[in-house]
Structures are given as C-alpha cells and as structure tokens.
Amino acid sequence: MTSPTTCASAPVARKADGQDPYVWLQERDSTEVLDYLKAENAYTDAQLGDQQALREALFEEIKARIQETDLSLPSPWGPYLYYTRTTAGDEYARHYRCARPADGSHQADEPSEQLLLDPNVLANGGFLSLGSFSISPDHRRLAYSLDTSGDEIYQLFVKELDSGEVHSLPFEDCDGSMTWANDSQTLFFATLDDTHRPWKLHRHRLGKANAEEVFCEPDGRFFLQCARSSSERQLLLQLGSKTTSEAWVLDADQPTQAFTCLAPRVEGHEYDVDHGLLDGQWTWFIRSNQDGINFALYQAPATGIPARADWQPLVPHSDTVMLDGVTLNAKAITLSLREGGLPVIEVRPQSLPSYRVQLPDAAYSLYVQDSLEFDSDRIRLRYQSLNRPSQVRQLQLDNGQQEVLKQTPVLGKFDADAYVSQRLWATAADGTQVPISLVVRRECLGQPTPVYLYGYGAYGASLDPWFSHARLSLLDRGVAFAIAHVRGGGELGEAWYRAGKQEHKHNTFGDFIACAEHLIDKGLTRAGQLVISGGSAGGLLIGAVLNQRPELFRAAIAEVPFVDVLNTMLDPELPLTVTEYDEWGNPQEPQVYERIKAYAPYENVQAQAYPATLVIAGYNDSRVQYWEAAKWVARLREHKTDDNLLLLKTELGAGHGGMSGRYQGLRDVALEYGFVFKVLDLAD
Structure with a gap:
C-alpha cells in the first residue's frame, strides 16, 4: 500500500523486506501496484494543476505551427504513386495511392485516388501503432500489422486492394514484420520468443490457415530480420547481436526453397548484404568490419554464393571515416558516411x-x-x-x-535566421573533445540563458541535429536547446561508440557532465538555468549524472528511463536482457556486476539534494519495464533531502514510445515544457 494517498502529498511506497525494498512494484496488474501508479499520476496532476491553462495554450501554440492538413511527397512505384494525407483533427495519416502520371510528375491525381488504409478508423480512439505497411509486388494486396496496446506485439492483416476485403492472419506473438516474395502470394513474418526477441521466421501462403517455420535462431543474443534486396530479386535474412552478424539469402522468385548462408558468423564480425548491379552485372554488396571497425564495402559476383575469401574490396576501410550504410540503384552506389x-x-x-x-x-x-x-x-x-x-x-x-x-x-511567424545554430566542443576529463549542437534565439547570444540539454549515448546511435516545431516554444521563451553528442553514440564513428559501452560506460556520463560544465564555463547558461533530458538508455544517462553531479542542474526529465539496469541485467527472463549483454555486460560475472553497480542510477541514489525531476513511464513498455521508473522514484523520495518537485507519470495505455497519435504527442510535449517553465519560473 501507499501512504498517504491524497493528491496534496507525495505517495510514499511501502518498503518490503530484503535487498530490494521496492521489488513489489514489479507485480504487474496487482491492485497495490496499480493503486500506487494511479496515486503518483494523481499527485502529478495536482502538482501541475495550476498549469492547465498554460499547457492548453502551449498545445494550441505548437499545433498552430503545423500544417494539419497536408499531403506527403508521393513516391512512384510501378503504375502508382503512393503517399499519405493528414487531415486537421485526425490523429493519424491516411494511406493512399493514385495512378502514376504519364509526364513523370509527383502530383497526386485525385480522380484516380484510392484509400488504402485509415488508421483513424482502426484506432477507434485507442492506442494504435502501425508496424508493417507492405504492398505486394503485383500491387494487388497490402500486408500490414497493428499493435493496439503499446507492447509491440502485432496482429497481421492482408487487404485485397481490388475488393477491399481484409483477412486477419491467425498467428500470435508476431513482431510486426511482413515481407513479400515475388509471387505476391507468399509472406514471410517473424515471431517473438518469451523475452520479446524476434527469433523465428515463418512462411505463409495466402489462403492457407497455417504457416511453415523456415528458420529459428536459438542464440538469445541474436535478433532476426527479413527484408527484400534493393534489386527486388533476393530475400535477405539478417541475424545480428550487438557485436556479430550473419546473413542468409533466398531467390525472391523461389520462395519455397531454403535460405542459404552467405558467411557463417564469427564472433566480432559484423556484416550486412544487399544485391544490385555493378558494371551491368548482378552483384552481392557486403558491408563488413573484417578489415577495420569503421567498415568497408566488398563485392562478389551473384552467380552463386561466394566464399568470404572471394569478397573483393570496393570501398576500403578508413581510420577516420565511418561507412554507415549503402544505398543501391541500377545507376549508382550511394554511401552514407560519418566524418x-x-x-x-x-x-x-x-x-x-x-x-x-x-x-x-x-x-x-x-x-x-x-x-x-x-x-x-x-x-x-x-x-x-x-x-x-x-x-x-x-x-x-x-x-x-x-x-x-x-x-x-512552419505556419505563422517563423524566420530561420532569427535562430543561431552552433557546433561547440567540450573537453572531457581525459582530454577528449565532445561535440555539442546548440540553437538559440539570436538576441539571447552573449548572455547566460536557460538551456535544455538532451543526451542519449548508447548503441552507437547518432543524434544528428533535427528541427522541431514544438521546440520553437522553448526558443521563443528564451530557452536554448542543446544536444550532447557523448561517447556511446555513433556520431564520430565506431570507436566513439565503443568508448562509451561496457567497461568504458563511465565516459558517457563524464562527457555529458563535461558538456554541461562547458555551457556554464562559457557563460551560455548557469547551473540554476540548466534542464537536462533523456529517454530510455538516455534516461540511464540522466539518472547517473543526477547521482554524480546533482548541483549542476535545475531540473531533469527522464522518459521511460533504463534506471534499474543492474536488476534488469541480472534477470535473463526479462525481455531483451540477454541481447543487451554485449552493450552493458553480463552482471553474472563479478567484475561486471561491480562495474554496473557503480553507476546504476537506482542503486546509487543518495541522501542529497536533487533537482526537480519529471519521470515518464509506459505501463505496456516491453523494452524498459514501467517498474524501473516507479522503483527509482520511490527510492529518490525516500532519500532526497530537498523539497524540489519529483513527479512520476505512468501512461497506463502506452508502451515505449508513449501515447500514439500526433495530437496526444503534442499534449505530452506541452506537459514537459510546462514543467520546465514552472521550474525555471518563466512567465508565459
């Protein structure tokens, strides 16, 4: 039980006996847990109740910048243009196609327009996530998948586009992927194991009630994924852990045959494959790290399955340039690099x-x-x-x-030149230069201003600067926005990623602190004006730096935060735990246990003052379980020595990505921005 339960006072979670006093919060669907989460939600609503008008104004302000009724840029494929339309008042875009103009233009031909899918009808006011949206090669059918709870388990459907008839496929525990063979009758889809890992590939023939298992990946570290090659002539089955990969291929015209392995997995060898043309000849293109961590591109004739020894270098490895990806067309090879x-x-x-x-x-x-x-x-x-x-x-x-x-x-008054975008460099404790991307209104330059600092730093993901309609509501109130490109991300290549994982994870936190200190030392902001934010693995970052340097920050926002990392990584039955060993380490090993324990946010909460903190969780989240946020907040409440706001909001009908629907997403942003303005005492 919790005490007290009134909205005026913060809920206090009971402490159980044992090493983890809040482990009872992991009892999903128990009355006590649900009552506690609802009490936290009620407390959050009460503490932010005076902001209702501000949040509504922010919502309307952000919405007013967005062209609510719009048409995406149509994409040509075969005899059609495919595109989406958004309509004012609708949460989701509708999917359409029309006849392809003979003049090669990209203008939608409304008289020939055909509605393919309307997620607004399918959602019926509830949660909805569209997984696959895959048109068959003959353009007669649409395969699509839906998640209606946020747990990322999908139901599969096939729609006959001539008649509009929809067939629900009778398969369970699907990851949402759907891949067509060239006969437009055969679909490949993947199913999840007990840890929510895509591990089996199935083949389904339309009109049949069953599906045949064609591949099973027993190693719990490896994810399975099926796709069509760029040439549309091959089906590609990619198996990958965080450090090792393996590819299997199948002629898309022969879907009843077995997949063939291109190169058997070798620990530490990462590669992916595509199929296209080189000098008029069908060719396998293989991106591989066999000659260096930044990857190189190889080619091999597609007359058969080449041995790895027969791969010929096409783009050599570079110590300074990362080969992130390759795009194939008949007339060119396009390289996606990082430099x-x-x-x-x-x-x-x-x-x-x-x-x-x-x-x-x-x-x-x-x-x-x-x-x-x-x-x-x-x-x-x-x-x-x-x-x-x-x-x-x-x-x-x-x-x-x-x-x-x-x-x-961007509707309304908007001038890109009214905002200044900068690239700054902070110096980490070991001398490493860490990039920061920052944007601020021009008139705020040269004086300390509030800063909203965002970070992630995991899985080699790159947080390249992006534009946000909503963010203008921060900038126009004098709040700058910055991204700390810390180690563990991929912004500076594979070495940058490796320098922020496993035994080097402390670099991620040190880099973020260095970025915060740089912004303060350069007079761009003050500690009393600095708000930090991160989600998922970025939430772990936020939790860790709050424990280490709470005095640096005025406020923090942690969305679906991975803060109970030690207990999660100790439980191999939880979704995704085993696959994460290559990222964080296996704490069953004593030295890894001590390493993770040293930074895990939940274990390192101390009796000290913490900045105001807003924590967001998704009850149906299968990646970061809701209880990580709930347990963390409970322990913070127990130990913190300040009177700053500590709020937990659990979306009881959502998962890792929060509530579905574009307007609900804007309301979520308005809630967070309202919290920022409240803590910073910024008048609207």
Missing part, C-alpha cells in the same frame, strides 16, 4: 567520377529517405538542421544536381 561528427553522402555513379553532396549548414541531419525504384536515376534525401525545417531533396545521381521537392511548412 568529423557529421553525416556525409557520397555518390559513386556507374562509370562516372564520385562526388559528395554539398549542403548549406555546418551542423545538420542528412540521410537517404527514399531510394525510389531500383531503375531510377534519382534518390531522395531528407535534410534538416536545428533552425531549418526538414526538406526532401531530390538528387540526380549522375551529376549531383539537387532540387528541394518539399519543405515541411
């Missing part, structure tokens, strides 16, 4: 000189959004920066000519 902490696109047209895509900003986000059809001579790039809204740029592959096809509109 100097930024993404770079390099195009290698067939029989023409290679070149790099030129862009206007010093710090930005850039990636290949759409390779279009394999035979296309163009691709589409998505480009944005902290002060520049997202653009879809069409790139002519042979000569590098760019055309902005669509820029995300």
